[in-house]
Amino acid sequence: MMKKKLISAFTCLLVTFAGKAQQQEKLSGPEDIDRILSLLTLEEKASLVVGPGYKSMLAGITGSQVPVPGAAGMTRAVPRLGIPAIVLSDGPAGVRIEPRRKGVSQTFYCTGFPIGSLLSASWNVDLVQRVGAAIGNEALEYGVDVMLAPGMNLMRNPLCGRNFEYFSEDPLLSGRVAAAYVKGVQSQGVGTSVKHFAANNQETNRFWNDSRVSEDVLRRLYLRNFEIAVKEAQPWTVMASYNRLNGVHTQQDRWLLTDVLRGEWGFEGLVMTDWTPRRDTGAQIEAGCDLMEPGAGSQIREIVRKVRRGELAEQALDVCVRRVLELAVKTPAFKGYRPSGAPDLEAHARIAREAAEEGMVLLKNRESALPLREGAVLALFGVGSYHLIPGGTGSGHVHRPYVVNPDEGLEKEGFTLDESLAAIYRKYLKKNMPRKTITSGMLGSPAAPEMPLSRATVESAAENADVAILTLSRQAGEGGDRKLKDDFLLTVPETRMLVDVSEVFHARGKRVIVLLNVGGAVETASWKHLPVAILLAWQPGQEGGNALARVLSGKVNPSGVLPLSFPSDYMDLPSSAHFPYDYAGASSMGGGRDKDRDVPNFGYTEYAEGMDVGYRYYQKAGAPAPSYPFGHGLSYTSFEEERGAETNGTVQVTVRNTGKVAGKHVVLVMDPDLRGFGKTRLLQPGEEEMLVIRLDF
Numbered sequence: 001m002m003k004k005k006l007i008s009a010f011t012c013l014l015v016t017f018a019g020k021a022q023q024q025e026k027l028s029g030p031e032d033i034d035r036i037l038s039l040l041t042l043e044e045k046a047s048l049v050v051g052p053g054y055k056s057m058l059a060g061i062t063g064s065q066v067p068v069p070g071a072a073g074m075t076r077a078v079p080r081l082g083i084p085a086i087v088l089s090d091g092p093a094g095v096r097i098e099p100r101r102k103g104v105s106q107t108f109y110c111t112g113f114p115i116g117s118l119l120s121a122s123w124n125v126d127l128v129q130r131v132g133a134a135i136g137n138e139a140l141e142y143g144v145d146v147m148l149a150p151g152m153n154l155m156r157n158p159l160c161g162r163n164f165e166y167f168s169e170d171p172l173l174s175g176r177v178a179a180a181y182v183k184g185v186q187s188q189g190v191g192t193s194v195k196h197f198a199a200n201n202q203e204t205n206r207f208w209n210d211s212r213v214s215e216d217v218l219r220r221l222y223l224r225n226f227e228i229a230v231k232e233a234q235p236w237t238v239m240a241s242y243n244r245l246n247g248v249h250t251q252q253d254r255w256l257l258t259d260v261l262r263g264e265w266g267f268e269g270l271v272m273t274d275w276t277p278r279r280d281t282g283a284q285i286e287a288g289c290d291l292m293e294p295g296a297g298s299q300i301r302e303i304v305r306k307v308r309r310g311e312l313a314e315q316a317l318d319v320c321v322r323r324v325l326e327l328a329v330k331t332p333a334f335k336g337y338r339p340s341g342a343p344d345l346e347a348h349a350r351i352a353r354e355a356a357e358e359g360m361v362l363l364k365n366r367e368s369a370l371p372l373r374e375g376a377v378l379a380l381f382g383v384g385s386y387h388l389i390p391g392g393t394g395s396g397h398v399h400r401p402y403v404v405n406p407d408e409g410l411e412k413e414g415f416t417l418d419e420s421l422a423a424i425y426r427k428y429l430k431k432n433m434p435r436k437t438i439t440s441g442m443l444g445s446p447a448a449p450e451m452p453l454s455r456a457t458v459e460s461a462a463e464n465a466d467v468a469i470l471t472l473s474r475q476a477g478e479g480g481d482r483k484l485k486d487d488f489l490l491t492v493p494e495t496r497m498l499v500d501v502s503e504v505f506h507a508r509g510k511r512v513i514v515l516l517n518v519g520g521a522v523e524t525a526s527w528k529h530l531p532v533a534i535l536l537a538w539q540p541g542q543e544g545g546n547a548l549a550r551v552l553s554g555k556v557n558p559s560g561v562l563p564l565s566f567p568s569d570y571m572d573l574p575s576s577a578h579f580p581y582d583y584a585g586a587s588s589m590g591g592g593r594d595k596d597r598d599v600p601n602f603g604y605t606e607y608a609e610g611m612d613v614g615y616r617y618y619q620k621a622g623a624p625a626p627s628y629p630f631g632h633g634l635s636y637t638s639f640e641e642e643r644g645a646e647t648n649g650t651v652q653v654t655v656r657n658t659g660k661v662a663g664k665h666v667v668l669v670m671d672p673d674l675r676g677f678g679k680t681r682l683l684q685p686g687e688e689e690m691l692v693i694r695l696d697f
């Protein structure tokens with residue numbers, strides 16, 4: 001009997017010891033990283049810096065078993081040492097994951113927030129932080145560890161296909177808004193990835209294009225916003241862009257990723273690639289690019305081979321592995337967080353609507369045409385009035401639970417629509433909606449073509465309606481830049497619609513209002529005299545129809561201000577001579593070798609305009625005027641500003657509401673470049689608030 005007891009006691013001891021030893025082997029926290037690093041084999045180290053490929057992103061199509069189907073990427077686990085796989089998901093306007101899973105009744109829709117350009121147009125960093133927190137919470141509750149957001153490249157030229165995701169032509173506004181977004185997401189214990197670092201200011205030839213820009217301009221414009229975001233918010237990760245920068249791929253540019261990002265700015269996190277096929281993995285590691293996404297087995301084999309041959313120092317690999325482990329121990333996956341799968345989508349929808357309302361910009365409002373008279377009968381023209389474009393396409397797309405269109409929002413707000421006109425548009429849209437494809441399912445759909453409008457239809461609408469509201473929509477996204485014709489410029493059907501509606505309604509003494517449902521600047525100078533009012537609604541997310549209806553009704557006083565210039569003529573812009581689309585310029589799409597830089601010349605873009613980007617150009621003597629300038633935005637009330645002296649890097653500005661309705665007001669401190677900004681709370685008529693504005697150097 002005794003013997004049995006002794007054996008069982010001994011067995012228990014052994015099991016406990018083994019368990020402890022096993023437990024001791026497992027990664028327990030940041031203090032444990034050195035030990036774990038010493039236990040990893042070379043193959044395991046190489047696997048930790050290379051993602052497992054596209055299986056997560058494509059799981060909705062392939063049915064692969066992954067933690068979060070549709071999440072853009074992952075890292076690899078090392079289970080024996082308790083190193084978890086990390087889930088990485090797009091995208092800036094909301095979590096982009098598959099909304100449905102085979103054999104699962106629960107759905108995984110995510111809130112479709114407004115696009116980045118609208119968020120920055122609010123100039124309300126507290127609100128942006130709340131949007132970030134809501135996105136971070138959805139990521140957490142759906143099992144995502146790092147959001148691949150915010151996109152924050154500077155808007156060098158209005159035709160960049162991804163400007164909708166980005167914030168501004170000014171690095172201070174862009175950097176501060178990005179920092180607010182990062183703080184918001186990371187407040188939920190989920191990481192971010194500020195992207196695309198750096199000088200990724202076009203989509204044409206994006207994998208290879210060489211952005212050629214002087215170091216001075218690079219630092220003052222194209223790096224400056226990233227510097228602000230890194231120093232103010234310490235994003236967990238940075239995403240190195242596809243393109244080359246002065247001849248070197250950013251993903252293997254040690255000067256950029258180690259000397260500047262870490263050495264000068266004090267970045268403490270991890271650098272990952274954008275979703276790039278294998279390049280020179282050894283060079284990427286040596287540059288300080290820690291994680292290759294989406295990742296391919298060939299990259300692991302290359303690393304092992306090069307270390308074994310002494311072509312890649314294992315210490316350099318260890319530096320990257322350490323950063324992967326430092327990231328891992330911060331994630332919900334490592335902390336064993338059990339996602340609920342049920343974030344509060346209703347609460348987040350309210351935040352999405354609030355953000356949409358605050359980012360819309362009232363460009364024109366002659367005769368105080370807006371807000372609309374209560375109960376007005378509205379004739380809604382333009383397919384966008386019935387099919388809102390809530391956001392852009394590509395990785396910036398979101399699988400939203402719904403989208404409120406302008407007609408729905410306006411009816412909900414109590415307005416009466418010209419139903420016969422609405423029926424014509426709805427019938428047209430049924431037949432002409434872009435066909436759903438696998439790509440559009442994952443990455444969003446193009447806008448519907450504008451409906452040709454007969455004069456008779458306009459005449460009949462003008463009989464019944466009090467006001468005409470005409471929506472112009474635009475769609476754009478990653479992988480391609482916008483066009484000049486039929487994109488920046490209005491299409492023929494749009495122009496004809498605008499002219500006909502204006503002529504017919506004005507002949508009856510009735511007003512015309514234009515809504516811009518766009519992701520970036522469009523041409524306005526040639527036609528803005530026609531409507532009495534123009535509201536820039538951007539791509540305002542799933543609650544867009546409700547938000548614009550509340551602004552049009554006056555329930556919300558618009559307080560958005562342009563974060564970018566609307567050019568009078570695209571060709572006014574110096575960068576237009578050096579932008580790859582529609583214009584030869586100094587941008588080459590050539591192949592072969594670049595003679596004086598001895599690098600494969602797969603095309604380059606000369607940033608020959610230097611600092612002459614956006615308002616910095618328009619401020620110059622002799623420059624033409626923009627159609628609508630950076631910093632422009634009207635209100636239904638009026639404000640007075642009283643500016644104090646600059647002391648200790650701040651300036652006090654007292655704002656007073658001198659009008660008849662409550663409103664918020666944005667203060668810009670330009671000297672001559674933007675040095676600071678602030679936004680008041682909602683001020684009642686006669687009320688004032690003193691803003692203490694922090695100035696950039």
Ligand code: GLC
Nearest residue numbers: 072090148195274275395478
């Ligand atoms: C895309 C985008 C990047 C995105 C990534 C994952 O190509 O450039 O913004 O986060 O790949 O989808």
